[in-house]
Amino acid sequence: MAREHIDRWKIGDVEVVRIVEIFEATGVNPILFQDCGHERALRHPWLVPNYATAEGALKMNFQAFALRAGNRRIMVDTCIGNDKHRQAAIFHHLQSTFLDDLTYAGFPPESIDTVLCTHLHLDHVGWNTRLVHGKWMPTFPNARYLFNRKEWDFIHGLVGREGAEVDHLPDSLQPVYEAGLIDFVSTDHQVTPEVGLEPTPGHTPGHVSVRIESEGKRAVITGDIMHHPVQCAEPDLQTNFCNDHEQAIRTRRGFLRRYQDRGAYVIGSHFCDPTGGWIVSDGDAWRFEGEQQLDS
Ligand SMILES: [Zn+2]
Numbered sequence: 001m002a003r004e005h006i007d008r009w010k011i012g013d014v015e016v017v018r019i020v021e022i023f024e025a026t027g028v029n030p031i032l033f034q035d036c037g038h039e040r041a042l043r044h045p046w047l048v049p050n051y052a053t054a055e056g057a058l059k060m061n062f063q064a065f066a067l068r069a070g071n072r073r074i075m076v077d078t079c080i081g082n083d084k085h086r087q088a089a090i091f092h093h094l095q096s097t098f099l100d101d102l103t104y105a106g107f108p109p110e111s112i113d114t115v116l117c118t119h120l121h122l123d124h125v126g127w128n129t130r131l132v133h134g135k136w137m138p139t140f141p142n143a144r145y146l147f148n149r150k151e152w153d154f155i156h157g158l159v160g161r162e163g164a165e166v167d168h169l170p171d172s173l174q175p176v177y178e179a180g181l182i183d184f185v186s187t188d189h190q191v192t193p194e195v196g197l198e199p200t201p202g203h204t205p206g207h208v209s210v211r212i213e214s215e216g217k218r219a220v221i222t223g224d225i226m227h228h229p230v231q232c233a234e235p236d237l238q239t240n241f242c243n244d245h246e247q248a249i250r251t252r253r254g255f256l257r258r259y260q261d262r263g264a265y266v267i268g269s270h271f272c273d274p275t276g277g278w279i280v281s282d283g284d285a286w287r288f289e290g291e292q293q294l295d296s
Pocket of ligand 1: 123124224270
């Protein structure tokens with residue numbers, strides 16, 4: 001079981017629980033970035049040991065977040081999912097304990113009333129569905145799945161393009177659509193009094209981050225505007241997965257400025273432990289100071 005990979009935060013009255021599906025993947029430097037080898041990573045010694053090895057190998061998690069806000073139970077992203085046919089070996093026919101871990105953490109699938117996906121790439125939508133008697137069924141049958149049109153149209157527009165990763169559309173999006181569980185909302189939709197979306201386009205056109213505000217505390221879940229804390233120090237690093245690099249860089253820099261120096265407790269969607277922390281201005285860029293709890 002992966003229960004040591006469950007982490008919890010209190011943002012005022014809102015509880016955030018993290019469930020890791022793939023823990024500390026390495027070998028990701030060349031997969032993630034166009035130009036961030038081990039030496040370049042080691043220019044930022046503060047990454048070691050939490051976010052990179054002593055040799056400069058970057059580490060990343062694949063994880064999701066479950067929120068308890070008032071009487072609402074909200075998923076933020078749904079990871080990779082089991083049994084799915086994928087191009088990348090790390091995701092292909094995965095067998096993880098994600099759903100058991102989620103239930104153990106106090107969020108059985110039937111209790112979830114809302115599913116938010118920061119964007120519609122395959123590692124953020126996988127547990128939208130699960131295989132039941134050979135058929136893909138919505139994992140969260142009592143939830144409304146909140147997407148935005150821009151993102152939906154973008155990902156479906158990739159079908160037929162060479163090299164596009166769209167294997168997940170028929171197994172992770174279509175069944176939810178056919179079950180009538182999707183509501184299309186704006187990219188700045190306020191989900192509950194405490195939880196709202198913030199448009200952060202670039203990685204994908206309809207990408208959103210998730211803001212949590214309660215009792216004077218503020219946190220934000222990044223989504224993929226940053227995949228790794230190294231991008232605080234080098235916000236212009238280009239990933240291999242961003243749709244519009246220029247826009248992604250603008251969005252990332254705006255985000256870093258907006259939340260720097262305790263503007264918000266930042267929870268990194270792919271960050272290893274400590275997954276939450278603070279963006280600290282550092283010369284003409286930033287650092288990420290991981291801190292397990294926002295009040296410590
Ligand atoms: Zn991702």
